Amino acid sequence: MRRAMRMFPLMLTLALGGCALPGYYGQAMNGELSLLTARVPIRRLLASPETPATLKARLQLAAEIRRYASAQLGLPRNGSYTSYVALDRPYVSWDVFATKPFSLQPLTWCFLVAGCVPYRGYFRQAAAQAFAAKLRAQGDDVYVGGVPAFSTLGWFDDPLVSSMLSWGDTMLANFIFHELAHQELYLQGDADFNESFAVTVADVGVHRWLAATGRESQLPAYEAGQRHGYMIVLLVDTARGKLTELYASGSPKAVMAARKRQIFVQLRQSYAVLRPQLGNDTGYDSFFNGPLNNASLLTVTTYTRWVPAFRALLAENGGNLPLFYGAVKCLMRLPTAQRDAALQKLMVKSAADSGG
DSSP, X not given: OOOEEEOOTHHHHHHHTTOOOOHHHHHHHHXXXXXXXXXXXXXXXXXXXXXXXXXXXXXXXXXXHHHHHHHHHOOOOSSTTSEEEOOSSSSSEEEEEEEOTTOOSXXXXXXXXXXXXXXXXXXXXXXXXXXXXXXXHTTOEEXXXXXXXXXXXXXXXXXXXXXXXXXXXXXXXXXXXHHHHHHHOOOTTOHHHHHHHHXXXXXXXXXXXXXXXXXXXXXXXXXXXXXXHHHHHHHHHHHHHHHHHHHTTTOOHHHHHHHXXXXXXXXXXXXXXXXGGGTTOOTTHHHHHSOOSHHHHHHHHHHHTTHHHHHHHHHHXXXXXXXXXXXHHHHHXXXXXXXXXXXXXXHHHHHHHHTO
8 A cells, every 4th residue: 555654854953963863763864864865956857958758757747746736735835846866766665564463553653753653664675674573573463565755744845756756647646745735734643634634635636636737538547546445445444343343352362363364364355356346456456465464454544544534624615725724723733532523523424425
């Protein structure tokens, strides 16, 4: 599943101040510095005769998308995604998700700027796998996934990276809108809220961008992909429901382990039944063919939990994004329990409006 990376810019501040940070913080600091120092302005690449035509076309499109984001979606107008970095790897980073074996609650790691988040990001796959191995050794469910996009939440002018360009036009727009949405609003320590908000803004942004730029012909394929994603969410939600009931049952661990394995077998079987309805969309095959466990399900639910609520809130504000952002800021000021209750009411409203 696609995810976006948000590392921890305070580490860079410490580095620039001359402080040395070992271990995890050190790799994060060095990884961010390597990206920020490798940035090349897109306008320079577009003007250079040495830039390959295929790359130039992708960068031109990215520049167009970036301008649209600020001019029409009300997203931050800054230097982010106006520069480019060619990576030496397929992803900018790898995220490690983990849970206890009989729990769907993610393990979290807390940082000064980002707050507590349900993953740890590494700039090198080997480092992510090494950390994952330690967690597995203590009995945790673990999932490691590649991350194509990069953001420091607006602390620095983040570059466009080559892993973002390897996707189609609509996904490139989605990446840029998603990451800029995090720069617009970010609630420290609430990943479900942040990701659902950014997913909503990105989806609305792609629809409006396609319509505004005469790319309506790309809309059916994009919407088909969105429908496929919704089908996958329903499959995962069904499995999560079964697992939640199982883990709350108080059954002996051996019984829970056997039933857990059965639930994940059923999830794979359900995907195999659904698969023909997805047509040529094979993007989910690697996920379902890979290791399925509690942690892998987090990569779906963290990004979708409150999306219907945010869509309902946008509708309440007449589709006006600045008004919507203001309403979201009001939610952010509520205590966690009240905020979740308000979002749950919006979820009920969304279901009623859709007839679900």
